[in-house]
Amino acid sequence: MILMITAPVFTTCSHLLLRHSDHSSSPPLRHESIHRSTISSFKRRSVSTSASSSSLLPQPPSRPDKASELRALWKRFWKVAAPFWFSEDKNQARLRLAAVFALTLATTGISVGFNFLGRDFYNALANKDQEQFTKQLLYYLCGFAGGIPFFVLRDYAKETLSLRWRSWMTKYYLQRYLKDQTFYKIQSQSLIDNPDQRIVDDLSSFTSTALSFSLTLFSASIDLISFSNILFTIYPPLFLVLLLYSFGGTAISVVVGKGLVNLNFLQEKKEADFRYSLVRVRENAESIAFYGGEQNEMQLLLRRFRSAFDNLTELLIASRNLEFFTDGYRYLIQILPAAVVAPMFFSGKIEFGVINQSVSAFNHILGDFSLVVYQFQAISAFSAVIDRLGEFDDLLDNNISRENSHTVEEIELTYQSAGRSSLPDSNGSIQSRQNQKLLEIEELTLQTPTNGTTLVHNLFADIYDKDHLLIMGPSGSGKTSLLRAMAGLWRSGKGKITFYLNSQDDFTQEKYDSHENSGKKSSGDVLFLPQRPYMVLGTLRQQLLYPAWSTTMEATPGSSKIDGSLPLLIRDDGVDEFNKPTTDDLMQTLEKVRLGHIVDRFGGLDSLHEWSSVLSLGEQQRLAFARLLLSQPKLALLDESTSALDEANEAHLYQQIQSAGITYISIGHRQTLTKFHNKILRISTADPKSMDRNWRMEDASAKGSLYGPLNQEEVPSES
Numbered sequence: 001m002i003l004m005i006t007a008p009v010f011t012t013c014s015h016l017l018l019r020h021s022d023h024s025s026s027p028p029l030r031h032e033s034i035h036r037s038t039i040s041s042f043k044r045r046s047v048s049t050s051a052s053s054s055s056l057l058p059q060p061p062s063r064p065d066k067a068s069e070l071r072a073l074w075k076r077f078w079k080v081a082a083p084f085w086f087s088e089d090k091n092q093a094r095l096r097l098a099a100v101f102a103l104t105l106a107t108t109g110i111s112v113g114f115n116f117l118g119r120d121f122y123n124a125l126a127n128k129d130q131e132q133f134t135k136q137l138l139y140y141l142c143g144f145a146g147g148i149p150f151f152v153l154r155d156y157a158k159e160t161l162s163l164r165w166r167s168w169m170t171k172y173y174l175q176r177y178l179k180d181q182t183f184y185k186i187q188s189q190s191l192i193d194n195p196d197q198r199i200v201d202d203l204s205s206f207t208s209t210a211l212s213f214s215l216t217l218f219s220a221s222i223d224l225i226s227f228s229n230i231l232f233t234i235y236p237p238l239f240l241v242l243l244l245y246s247f248g249g250t251a252i253s254v255v256v257g258k259g260l261v262n263l264n265f266l267q268e269k270k271e272a273d274f275r276y277s278l279v280r281v282r283e284n285a286e287s288i289a290f291y292g293g294e295q296n297e298m299q300l301l302l303r304r305f306r307s308a309f310d311n312l313t314e315l316l317i318a319s320r321n322l323e324f325f326t327d328g329y330r331y332l333i334q335i336l337p338a339a340v341v342a343p344m345f346f347s348g349k350i351e352f353g354v355i356n357q358s359v360s361a362f363n364h365i366l367g368d369f370s371l372v373v374y375q376f377q378a379i380s381a382f383s384a385v386i387d388r389l390g391e392f393d394d395l396l397d398n399n400i401s402r403e404n405s406h407t408v409e410e411i412e413l414t415y416q417s418a419g420r421s422s423l424p425d426s427n428g429s430i431q432s433r434q435n436q437k438l439l440e441i442e443e444l445t446l447q448t449p450t451n452g453t454t455l456v457h458n459l460f461a462d463i464y465d466k467d468h469l470l471i472m473g474p475s476g477s478g479k480t481s482l483l484r485a486m487a488g489l490w491r492s493g494k495g496k497i498t499f500y501l502n503s504q505d506d507f508t509q510e511k512y513d514s515h516e517n518s519g520k521k522s523s524g525d526v527l528f529l530p531q532r533p534y535m536v537l538g539t540l541r542q543q544l545l546y547p548a549w550s551t552t553m554e555a556t557p558g559s560s561k562i563d564g565s566l567p568l569l570i571r572d573d574g575v576d577e578f579n580k581p582t583t584d585d586l587m588q589t590l591e592k593v594r595l596g597h598i599v600d601r602f603g604g605l606d607s608l609h610e611w612s613s614v615l616s617l618g619e620q621q622r623l624a625f626a627r628l629l630l631s632q633p634k635l636a637l638l639d640e641s642t643s644a645l646d647e648a649n650e651a652h653l654y655q656q657i658q659s660a661g662i663t664y665i666s667i668g669h670r671q672t673l674t675k676f677h678n679k680i681l682r683i684s685t686a687d688p689k690s691m692d693r694n695w696r697m698e699d700a701s702a703k704g705s706l707y708g709p710l711n712q713e714e715v716p717s718e719s
């Protein structure tokens, strides 16, 4: 494959540029870390924009030599580029790539033809041979008519292949980004900056630049073969001039433009930071408006824009300096070959048309040889793109939580078949229960993932079918974190959490995630309701069906014209369709949560609105309960999910989920919640010096504790 052959050359060019940038002046601290990352592309580090900019990834002990840096850069390029060419779409991809190269070959052939036509045309002109001139003019016009479509088709085929490659890679990166809650780990642990920009901008420029460079190098080789004969025939020293000119030009442009590599890298990042802060203003519009925080936002936005602007100013100055050279280099080509062969014309050794022919041949070869001079900006940006994507790719391939865990041990999360739960209780006592055990927590010690602070010590708990557990405790004691551990988002700590679900087989978290039903466990078995419900972009119907039933992606208008088989569509599996609630089900459920009126108010179930803005927080919380009633999970985890509701509505919703037979674990501060639960788990803020239990399990109906008093200070009153 041509990419395999040509890519090392790009990485070599990039490497050349990178090595030069190594000597640029010392930027400030974060700047420095980015700079280092650009020049040492083997390194895996963080350039986080948020609080933590320290790398959580391992750093190599010493700087490697040039050869191993080059190998690492090439490896990184290949790791990012290769999967598409070996994917399920490989046949189409390779076929299209072959077509693009065939068209490039054809265009080179046509260029050689034009070169000879041009020679004869100018000879006829110089000889004042009108008949020959008319004939050559006709040939020229026919040549244009026949040849130009090849140039247009070559570009079109290249662009569509690049689009196809980008589509495949976008899906490939999105799948891994959303798998195993990787997006959450990247965000909550500040592992890399702006993953959205890497998926949108970096993938786009990677695919188009890799293809363009492949073609440029390919045509350079073909041009060299095709035109070398012409140049040799005319005047062999012209070759020497060409080599000197191109190598000299490359060396000078690398020296003049050395700062551009780093500036390009920073520009991408600063623009992304600025865009991200604007998105945050949009997302938090109401809170900012209530706070009257416009001035602060303005300052923050301007600071970020200023940073991008300052960098762009430096970039423009560096580009201007480079262009003083490249423009001169470009224009000198127009006369240089003519100047070299002119003495031969004056001495009558060659005809006038040959001068034109030599200019054309010289331009062809030199244009391709001067890739670095002409494409300096593009190559420097490409180096940054390889680095950013390679880093992202490595992160998506690794198990983040394991790499960054503060302890060797981890919380073990297991899903077992329901039949296996008829074993003794984890606290040692055997309770005679008719109900099925759904959840068992054993010796759970929970720690925060970033700094390893212990939140809960040595917790034991059993949740049976139709059990309702209320978790209470002071703010910051770790209530939500306990639900995070149950959802598999946090693994730092030790102990065991076992869910007894409907599946026939037993799974660890890893096996469950790689299972073909991966992603369905929350919809079928466990559903989490956060305090601020997440409103998806879409219709009211889509809000209600989220997350249990995915909706098929709407076709982009006109997309089939370009490429009907782009590997983008999301499958809607038949099982989901079979159980999907009807419009009547949705309406009834909305009535159950006392939201029937919003259907008329907002123009029906299929109307589109910015739901997080047009519904009150209490209405959004009721909508979340409607999702719960529709998806009927075995176990619901409710994190202060009625906090915005009045007591009457809260009681109504709890009655609804109780009568639907859903087992739930709630977090809440209100005493009124106790009457909807039969167990209360009280957590107190953990004492870092003590290894004692900081929790107590109570029977909600009785005053006494099930598992004894708290070993440290009494839990403060919740009201």
Ligand SMILES: Nc1ncnc2c1ncn2[C@@H]1O[C@H](COP(=O)(O)OP(=O)(O)OP(=O)(O)O)[C@@H](O)[C@H]1O
Pocket (backbone or CB within 6 Å): 188, 189, 448, 449, 450, 451, 455, 473, 474, 475, 476, 477, 478, 479, 480, 481, 482
């Ligand atoms: N990603 C994180 N890294 C480190 N510490 C964290 C992280 N997320 C939360 N914490 C800390 O963990 C502690 C427990 O947080 P958690 O959200 O579980 O508290 P909570 O009991 O639910 O509080 P509240 O009642 O206020 O919602 C807090 O001190 C918080 O600062």
